[in-house]
Amino acid sequence: MSLMNIDGKKENTFDAIVIGSGISGGWAAKELTDKGLKTLVLERGRDVKHNVDYPTTSLQPYEFEHRGQITEEVRKANPVVSKCYAFREDAQHFFVKDDEHPYVQDKPFDWIRGYQVGGKSLLWARQTQRWSDFDFTGPARDGFAVDWPIRYSDLAPWYSHVEKFAGISGNKDGLKELPDGEFLPPMEMTCVEKYFSEKVAGAYKDRHIIIGRCAHITQPGPVFAEQGRASCQHRNLCQRGCPFGGYFSSNASTIPWALKSGNLTLRPDSVVHSIIYDEQKGKATGVRVIDAKTKAATEYFAPVIFVNAAALNTNLILLNSISSRFPNGLGNDNGLMGKYVAFHNYRARVSAEYEGFENFTKYGNRPNGCYVPRFRNVYKQETDFLRGYAAGFSGFRRMEQNRDGVGQDLKNSLLHPSLGNWSVGSHIMGETIPKESNTVSLSKDEKDAWGMPLLKINIDYDDNDEKMVKDYLEQFTEMFTKAGFTNIKTSDSKQAPGLDIHEMGGVRMGNDPKTSLLNKWNQLHGCKNVFVTDGACMTSTSTQNPSLTYMALTARAVDYAVKESKKGNV
Numbered sequence: 001m002s003l004m005n006i007d008g009k010k011e012n013t014f015d016a017i018v019i020g021s022g023i024s025g026g027w028a029a030k031e032l033t034d035k036g037l038k039t040l041v042l043e044r045g046r047d048v049k050h051n052v053d054y055p056t057t058s059l060q061p062y063e064f065e066h067r068g069q070i071t072e073e074v075r076k077a078n079p080v081v082s083k084c085y086a087f088r089e090d091a092q093h094f095f096v097k098d099d100e101h102p103y104v105q106d107k108p109f110d111w112i113r114g115y116q117v118g119g120k121s122l123l124w125a126r127q128t129q130r131w132s133d134f135d136f137t138g139p140a141r142d143g144f145a146v147d148w149p150i151r152y153s154d155l156a157p158w159y160s161h162v163e164k165f166a167g168i169s170g171n172k173d174g175l176k177e178l179p180d181g182e183f184l185p186p187m188e189m190t191c192v193e194k195y196f197s198e199k200v201a202g203a204y205k206d207r208h209i210i211i212g213r214c215a216h217i218t219q220p221g222p223v224f225a226e227q228g229r230a231s232c233q234h235r236n237l238c239q240r241g242c243p244f245g246g247y248f249s250s251n252a253s254t255i256p257w258a259l260k261s262g263n264l265t266l267r268p269d270s271v272v273h274s275i276i277y278d279e280q281k282g283k284a285t286g287v288r289v290i291d292a293k294t295k296a297a298t299e300y301f302a303p304v305i306f307v308n309a310a311a312l313n314t315n316l317i318l319l320n321s322i323s324s325r326f327p328n329g330l331g332n333d334n335g336l337m338g339k340y341v342a343f344h345n346y347r348a349r350v351s352a353e354y355e356g357f358e359n360f361t362k363y364g365n366r367p368n369g370c371y372v373p374r375f376r377n378v379y380k381q382e383t384d385f386l387r388g389y390a391a392g393f394s395g396f397r398r399m400e401q402n403r404d405g406v407g408q409d410l411k412n413s414l415l416h417p418s419l420g421n422w423s424v425g426s427h428i429m430g431e432t433i434p435k436e437s438n439t440v441s442l443s444k445d446e447k448d449a450w451g452m453p454l455l456k457i458n459i460d461y462d463d464n465d466e467k468m469v470k471d472y473l474e475q476f477t478e479m480f481t482k483a484g485f486t487n488i489k490t491s492d493s494k495q496a497p498g499l500d501i502h503e504m505g506g507v508r509m510g511n512d513p514k515t516s517l518l519n520k521w522n523q524l525h526g527c528k529n530v531f532v533t534d535g536a537c538m539t540s541t542s543t544q545n546p547s548l549t550y551m552a553l554t555a556r557a558v559d560y561a562v563k564e565s566k567k568g569n570v
Contacts, residue, residue, distance in 0.1 A: 009299075009301060012286075012298065012299065012300045012301060013300070013301040013302065014037075014038050014039060014040040014265065014300065014301070014302045015032075015037035015038045015039060015302060015303070015304065016032045016037045016038075016039045016040070016302050016303075016304040016305070016306065016561075017039070017040045017041075017042065017286070017287050017300055017301075017302040017304070017305045017306070018032070018039060018040070018041045018042070018305075018306045018308060019042050019272050019287065019305070019306065019307045019308060019309050019314075019317065020041075020042070020043065020119065020307070020308035020309040020310060020313075020314075020534065021041050021043040021117045021118060021119055021250055021255060021266070021268075021308075022114075022118065022119025022120055022121050022250060022308065022310055022534070023119070023120070023121045023124070023250060023534075023547050023550055023551060024308040024533050024534040024550040024551065024553075024554045025041060025043075025119070025250070025306070025308035025309075025534070026118070026121065026250030026253070026254035026255050026258075027162065027254055027550075027551050027554040027555055027558075028306040028308055028533065028554050028557075028558055029041050029254060029255060029258040029264055030253075030254040030255075030257050030258045031554065031555050031558035031559070032258075032263075032304075032306075032558055032562070033257075033258040033261040033263035033264050034258075034261065035558070035559075035562045036263065037263060037304075037562065038263050038265070039258070039263055039264050039265070040265045040267060040300055040302065041255075041258075041264060041265070041266050041267065042267055042270040042272055042287065042289060042300070043115075043116070043117050043119075043266070043267065043268045043269075043270060044115050044268075044269070044270060044271045044272065044292060044309075045114070045115030045116035045117065045119075045268060045269070045292075046115075046116050046117070046268055046269060046292075047116070047117050047266075047268040047269075048094075048116040048117045048118050048122070048241075048251055049117075049251070050241075050245065050249075050251040050252045050255075050256060051241075051243050053241070054240055054241030054242075054243060055093070056089075056090045056091070056093075056240045057237065057240045057241050057242070057243050058243065059090070064089050064090065065089070066089050067089075068088050068089045068090055069088065069089060070082060070087065070088060070089055070092060074092070077097070077098065077099060078097055078098045078099070079098060080098045080110050080111065080112075080498075081095050081096065081097065081098055081110075081112060081113075083110055083495070083499055084110075084112050084499060084501075086123055086239040088239075090237070090239065090240050091123065091239040091240055094114050094116060094122050094123055094239070094241075095112070095113070095114055095123070096112075096113035096114060096115050100449075101113065101115070101448065102446075102448065102454060103454055103455045103456070103457060104443050104446060104454050104455065104456040104457065105457055106456055106457060106458035107457070107458050107459060107460045107496075108496035108497075109457040109459050109496055109497050109498045110495070110496050110497070110498035110499045111312065111457065111498050111503075112498060112499065112501045113310070113313075116268075117250070117251065117255065117266065117268050118249055118250040118251035118255065119250065119310065120310070120501065121248070121249040121250045121251065122239070122241055122249050122251060123239050124501075124547060125545070126214045126215045126216060126238065126247050126248070126367070126368075127212055127213065127214055127215075127368075127371070127545040128163075128166075128168050128170075128181075128213050128214060128215050128545060128547065128548040129178055129213050129371070129373075129390075129544040129545055129548065130152075130156075130159050130178065130179045130180075130181055130544070130548065130549075131152060131155070131179075131542050131544055131549055132152055132176060132177050132178060132179050133151055133152045134176075134177055134374075134378055135152075135540070135542040135543075135544070136148045136150060136151050136152055137151070138387060138540055138542070139539060139540050142377075142381070142386050142387065144386060144433050144434065144540075145340060145433070145434045145508070145539055145540050146508070146510040146511075146512070146515045146516055146539060147510065147511060147539075148509065148510075148539050148540070149509055149510055149511045149516075149519060149520035150509070150520050152179065154520070154556075155549070155552050155553070155556065156179070158552035158553070158555050158556040159179075159181055159182075159548065159552045160181065160182050161552070161555050162548065162551040162552050162555055163181045163182040163183075163548070164182050164223065165223060165227075165253070166215050166248040166253065166551065167184055167215060167216065167217040167218075167221075167224055167229070167248060168181055168182065168183055168184060168213060168214070168215055168548075169183065169184045169185065169186055169187055169213065169214050169215075169216045169217075169218040169232075169368070170183040170184075170186050170211070170212075170213030170214070171183065171186040171210060171211055171213075173208065173210050175208060175210075175373060177373050177374060177375075177378050178210075178373040178544075181213070183213070184216075184217060184218045184219045184221075185218045185219050186211045186213075186218070187211055187212070187214070187216075187218065187366055187368050188211070188366075189211055189370060189395075190360075190362045190394075190395045190396065191357045191360045191395075192354050192356070192357055192395035192422045192424060193209070193211075193370050193393070193394065193395040195354075195356070195357070195395075195483070196209055196393070196395065196424065196479075196483050197209035197210070197370070199482060199483040199484075200479055200482075200483070203479075203482050204375075204479075206375045206378070207372070207375045207479070208372065208373055208375075209370055209371075209372055209393060210370065210371050210372075210373070211368070211370055211371070212368045212369050212370055212371045212392075213371065214247075214367070214368045215247055215248035215547075215548075216232040216246055216247050216248075216367060216368065217229060217230070217231045217232055217245075217246055217247075218231060218232060219231065224245075227245065227252070227253050227256070227257060228245060228252075228256070229244070229245030229246070229252055229253065230244040230245060230246060231244070231246060232244070232246035232247060232367065233246055234364045234365050234366055234367060235365060235367075236365035236366065236367040238367055247367070267289075268292075269291060269292035269293055270289045270290075270291065270292065271289065271290040271291075271292050271450045271452065272287055272288070272289055272290075272309065272317050273288040273289065273290050273297070273317075273320065273450075273451075273452065274287075274288050274317060274320045274321040274322070274330075275287055275288075275305060275307070275317065275318070275321040275330050275530060276288060276299065276301075276321075277321065277323040277325060277326060277330060277527065279323065279324060279325055283303075283527060283528065283529045284305050284330070284527055284529055284530050285301055285303075286299050286300050286301035286302060286305075287299070287300050287301075287302075287305065290450045290451065290452075292450070295450065295451075303529060303565065303570065304529055304531070304561050304562075304565055304570060305529060305530045305531070306530075306531045306532075306533065306554075306557075306558070306561075307530065307531070307532045307534070307536075308532075308533060308534045308554070309534065310534055310535065311341075311503045311504055311505070311506065311534055311535030311536040311538075312341075312440055312455060312457070312503055312506070312536075313455075314506075314507060314532060314534055314535075314536040315337065315338050315341075315440050315455075315506040315507060315536055316440070316442065316452070316453075316455045318330045318331065318332070318337060318507060318532075318536075319332070319337055319338055319441070319442050320442060320452065320453060326526065326527075330524065330526075330527055330530065331507075331517055331524035331525060331526040331527045331530065332517070332526075333513070333525075333526050334513065334514055334515065334516075334517075336508075336515070336516070336517060337506060337507060337517055338439050338440045338441050338506045339436050339438070339439050339506065340434035340435065340436060340438065340505050340506065340508055341434065341438045341439060341440055341459055341503060341504070341505040341506045342431075342432045342433065342434040342435075342438065342503075342504055342505050342538075342540065342541045343432055343459065343497050343498070343500055343502055343503045343504065343541065344429050344430060344431070344432065344500040344502040344541060344543075345389070345428060345429070345430030345431075345432055345461070345465050345468065345469065345497075345500070346427060346428060346429060346430075346495070346499060346500040347428065347469055347492050347493050347494060347495055348427070348428040348430075348469045348472050348473055348490070348491070348492050348493075349425065349426065349427045349428070349490070349491045349493070350425070350426045350472075350473060350476040350477060350480060350488065350489070350490050350491075351423065351424065351425045351426075351488070351489050351491075352423075352424050352425075352480045352485035352486060352487055352488040352489070353421045353422065353423055353424070353485065353486050353487045354395070354421060354422040354423075354424060354483075354484065354485050354486070355421050355422075355486065356422070356484075357422060358419075360397075361397045361419055362396055362397060369392050369393060369394040370392070370393040370394060370395075371390065371391075371392065371393070372390060372391040372392070372393055372426070373390055373543075374388040374389060374390045374431075374543045375388070376388035376389065376471065376475075383467070383471060384467055385464045385467035385468050385471065386433055386464055387430075387431040387433065387464075387468075387543075388430075388431060388468070388543060389428050389429060389430035389431065389468055389471075389472050389543055390428075390429045390543035390544065391426050391427060391428055391429060391472065391476065392426060392427045392429065393424070393425070393426045394424070394425055394426075395422055395423070395424045396422070396423055396424075397419055397420065397421075397422050397423070398419075398420050398423060399417040399418070399419060399420070400417060400418055400419070400420040401413060401414050401417045402414075402418075424480070424485060426476050428468075428469065428472045429500075429543055429545075430465060430468045430469070430472070430543070431540070431541050431542055431543045432461070432462075432464075432465055432497075432541060433462070433464055433540075434505050434508070434539070434540060434541075435462065437458070437460075438458065438459045438460065438505075439458045439459070439506075440455055440456065440457050440458070440459075440506055441455075441456045441458070442454075442455065442456065443455070443456050459497050459498075459503075460497065461497065469492055473490045473492070476490075477490060502535070502541065502545070502546055503535060504535040504536070504538035504541050504546060505535070505536065505538050505539070505541075506536050507524075507532050507536040507537055508537065508538065508539045509522065509537050509538070509539050510539060513525035513526070516539070517532075518532055518537055521556075521557055521560045521561075522537055522553060522556075522557040523557075523561075523570075528569075528570055529561075529565075529570045531557050531558075531561055533550060533553045533554040533557050534550055534554075535550060537553065
């Protein structure tokens with residue numbers, strides 16, 4: 001790369017650089033600019049502005065050429081991403097296409113990505129639960145991974161900080177295993193969901209069916225008005241981008257908030273090649289970037305760098321950031337970078353029917369379901385597998401059409417559908433155990449269109465996961481049976497890891513630099529001015545949806561980084 005002149009370097013120098021504009025990167029941008037730092041956000045994908053770049057957000061079903069379905073041609077060209085539930089005609093433009101961004105699967109892994117300003121915050125399922133100390137103490141208590149360097153008390157005020165700004169709907173349930181938060185009014189359960197909740201509470205002391213906690217505004221407030229966001233309209237078209245800002249995304253919330261401060265420079269189409277490490281200063285000084293369109297190389301400089309490229313891409317960038325001091329990747333003195341990657345097990349489902357409540361049906365399109373907090377191995381080890389699982393649950397009533405007959409009789413039948421029985425369904429969200437054998441690494445000979453090494457993914461299930469799936473199917477079959485549900489069906493999709501879109505680890509937090517990459521403040525042990533606060537930092541996965549924890553970790557780390565920077569310690 002050519003040397004830059006002094007004036008050019010000055011123009012490319014900022015107080016802080018954030019790599020990635022998704023959920024955690026957006027929060028880093030907001031917090032840094034709120035504290036007065038001139039901040040550069042680098043996003044490898046295209047620009048997507050709130051409302052301006054949501055082309056399908058208000059289209060009716062008949063306005064789609066294929067009525068919302070993807071074509072067989074698109075499916076064949078995208079064998080991985082087409083497996084994702086949200087990859088449909090109305091949102092496929094927010095997903096990375098398989099042929100444009102290849103990777104190496106040493107073992108099958110469905111890597112779902114969104115390269116644009118906002119990242120996957122436009123596409124996430126918006127479920128937001130806090131962790132408890134049962135989760136933070138899990139590795140040390142159960143003898144796997146390494147001990148988390150923080151506990152719930154360290155993160156609790158930061159959970160509150162981000163919840164108040166993002167807008168989290170939920171009910172205060174008073175559960176030790178699932179701490180309450182700063183909630184807006186909860187969404188309402190359907191009658192069959194309430195019925196199941198009551199039946200479970202009567203049959204089990206340790207199991208609870210609660211309304212999901214989700215990042216949707218259900219009550220107007222000054223902080224949301226200041227962001228230009230309105231309440232959720234229950235359209236349940238969230239994957240298209242919400243014109244009301246009813247759900248939290250970087251596009252509707254943190255990015256425009258940071259831009260409004262005047263302290264943010266947003267640079268899309270910027271593929272981060274690596275982080276620049278200065279041997280003499282003993283710290284990182286900047287970031288090398290390849291323009292996504294022109295392939296031109298540029299360097300940007302800052303004394304503080306946050307890496308929020310999403311878990312696996314963060315591993316890729318750090319592994320690719322080599323120097324004489326760090327020949328195996330920035331901060332990778334112990335050789336553990338890219339190892340102990342974990343995810344959530346979403347393979348198993350249970351469905352059934354209920355013949356009651358014939359006079360009731362659901363109203364509207366609630367963009368949220370119910371949640372079953374983990375109940376296995378919480379207070380003591382009680383099964384033949386480590387850790388446990390949470391689950392989703394929902395109850396709904398479908399319209400049924402009689403397709404018998406021909407001609408006018410058939411037409412009349414189709415025009416006058418009737419309500420069928422209530423249907424109920426549940427899916428597992430199992431905690432997988434981080435293992436050294438679950439790794440990501442850099443290909444030695446294959447590169448992408450920008451000269452970056454392809455990521456090699458070697459991740460799989462294990463016996464613990466199989467036992468967990470078996471237990472989930474047995475326990476929910478029992479719970480459904482006790483509730484009087486009928487036509488109970490169980491399934492195991494055997495899907496590859498990845499479709500959960502909850503990959504975590506590879507740059508884990510810990511107390512000891514010999515066994516971890518980051519300290520309790522999300523700093524690289526070996527490079528104190530580089531912070532990692534996306535999924536790569538996670539020491540273990542818990543059973544909760546992870547995004548709220550990424551947000552809280554980010555806000556906490558920024559607060560520390562700025563304070564320490566002012567003291568000259570970063």
